[in-house]
Amino acid sequence: MARGKKKETLTPEDRLQAALVPESEQPYPVPGNWCWVYWGVCGDFQAGSAFKNEYQGLTEYKIPFYKVGSLKYSDSNGILYDASNTVNEEVRIKLKAALIPKNSIIFAKIGEAIRLNRRSINPVPCCIDNNLMSFHAKVCLTKYVYFWSLGIDLYNYTNATTVPAIRKSDLEKVAFPLAPSAEQQRIVDRIESLFAKLDEAKQKAQDALDSVETRKAAILHKAFTGELTAQWRKEHGVGMESWETKKYSEICNIVRGGSPRPAGSPEFYGGNIPFMKVADITRNTGPYVNSTEYTIKEAGLKKTRMVDRNTLLLTNSGATLGVPVICTFKTTFNDGIAAFLGLNPDTLLFHYYFWTSKTAALRAINKGAAQPNLNTDIIGNVEISLPRENEQCEIVRLLDNLLAKEQQAKESAEGVLEQIDLIKKAILARAFRGELGTNDPSEESAVELLKVIV
Structure with a gap:
């Protein structure tokens, strides 16, 4: 009181x-x-x-x-x-x-x-x-x-x-x-005017960014329907009849990994054997993965699976399923990942790009499930139209070039968006120091x- x-x-x-x-x-x-x-x-x-x-x-x-x-x-x-x-x-x-x-x-x-x-x-x-x-x-x-x-x-x-x-x-x-009251209004008016112009530029950059994924999907579709290499086939006297449709179960062996449990147990984890988890793949930005965050001990080998270097892997569980990657080292891997054994090492990039084109379709299979999951049968039943190996190499070459340009466009648009955010922050900093000339x-x-x- x-x-x-x-x-x-x-x-x-x-x-x-x-x-x-x-x-x-x-x-x-x-x-x-x-x-x-x-x-x-x-x-x-x-x-x-x-x-x-x-x-x-x-x-x-x-x-x-x-x-x-x-x-x-x-x-x-x-x-x-x-x-x-x-x-x-x-x-x-x-x-x-x-x-x-x-x-x-x-x-x-x-x-x-x-x-x-x-x-x-x-x-x-x-x-x-x-x-x-x-x-x-x-x-x-x-x-x-x-x-x-x-x-x-x-x-x-x-x-x-x-x-x-x-x-x-x-x-x-x-x-x-x-x-002062009048200055508050002038500052608000100036900020809104400047932000309106920046928002216009931001929308254009966002539209450009959004269109990248659409263009990438279109490019991949053309690649695996033969349209991308139509001119190449004409020059080499090859027709679409040279393409064969196969199920993946017919061209390789698909296996799923395993996870030593309980997770993190010192009995199994913390050794010198690489252990691939889904996050190692999904945080990757290109075709190849070069390291794992976790390792296991010899005791954990009985509860998982080892694959050789140059193996194609695919996430098969959770919200981030359907992401492919090529492993560049010998590793074990968990049960959220499938491996393709027996594929020709010289055509791994072709298969990597094929599965990249299928990510959205794979995620739609179990859409709405509490834990979306792709078993090896689902993966094995996916069909692929296979051209001859030399045309596969040409498709990879074209995709490397075209998708690299799309990546540059994406990074450019992201850079513009980031710059706009920085400009807005600078405007706000100056506004409340009385430095906008108002x-x-x-x-x-x-x-x-x-x-x-x-």
């Missing part, structure tokens, strides 16, 4: 000074008519409420109830549009859920979702679940705070517990650069804004 009474007896000047960040704690210089204040002074933080399952999934009411996953559903301006959960006033009161004013900034406050650093703005009054927190500005434009918040990493404000979480009291003490030093100081609310 005494503490509350002391606060009540503070003079307006004392309250103003308490709201200002001391010069020694200010992150960087700002224009003279700006001021550094504590974020909590500028508005109100509100934590979310528990959202019982029995009230979830209703969409006919007027009050949106946002969950942490809702933050994915915001437009390029940060406006939330998720409508998968709604409540009425009766339910809101029953849940004791606070009604968050419209134009609040909403973000994750607990768990790994904080790392995603997402922000959204609610266009209408709403409720939020207990994984979220909101901020409603009193002395600033919502968009001004929103853009400023994009430049900070909220994960830096989590407490050191088993589950990362953000405390309201910690955010209230974050230093915030307060600009500030009018003759305008009334932002301190006058504070005097209204402290």
Whole structure:
């Protein structure tokens, strides 16, 4: 009580000074008519409420109830549009859920979702679940705070517990650069104008990136239907009748690996024998895999399988099934991988590209299953049209060249996207230092804004 009474007896000047960040704690210089204040002074933080399952999934009411996953559903301006959960006033009161004013900034406050650093703005009054927190500005434009918040990493404000979480009291003490009202609007307008141009360029780069996979699929389709080497056959006097359709079970032996269990047991793991796991293949970016993360001991050999170098492997389990790779060393491998034994070593790249063309189709076979899986019978029954070996070599040569160009196009588009993100970050950094050329030093100081609310 005494503490509350002391606060009540503070003079307006004392309250103003308490709201200002001391010069020694200010992150960087700002224009003279700006001021550094504590974020909590500028508005109100509100934590979310528990959202019982029995009230979830209703969409006919007027009050949106946002969950942490809702933050994915915001437009390029940060406006939330998720409508998968709604409540009425009766339910809101029953849940004791606070009604968050419209134009609040909403973000994750607990768990790994904080790392995603997402922000959204609610266009209408709403409720939020207990994984979220909101901020409603009193002395600033919502968009001004929103853009400023994009430049900070909220994960830096989590407490050191088993589950990362953000405390309201910690955010209230974050230093915030307060600009005069008119300058806030000019900054928002300038950022939106610059971002609109960047978003236009970003969309073009994203379209180019998306088209790479479509073109790659088309190239691979042409390769294994004979279209890619039509001119080559004409020049060599060869027809499509030279192609033979075979099942893989007819041209090689397909075997599945094994996993010593329990996984990680020192009885089996940690030796000097390479042990291939699915992750060793899926994190690979080319046709060849050259190492494994894990090893096993001699005792583990009885529970797995060894293959020689230059063996084609294929992931056959889980969400990342259907990824082929050529192993360049002798290794054991787990039961999430199949091996093709007996293929001609000189044609392995041809088969690698064939299975690359089949990845999407393979994943569709068990789509919806809890644990998608390809057994050796399914793999063995896949048919391939085989040209003669010299034409296989020509197909590989053409695919190497064409897919290398597509990879360059992909990397170029990814580079543009990365550069745009960096430019946006630079714009935000300059904006909240007063370096966008929008500030009018003759305008009334932002301190006058504070005097209204402290």
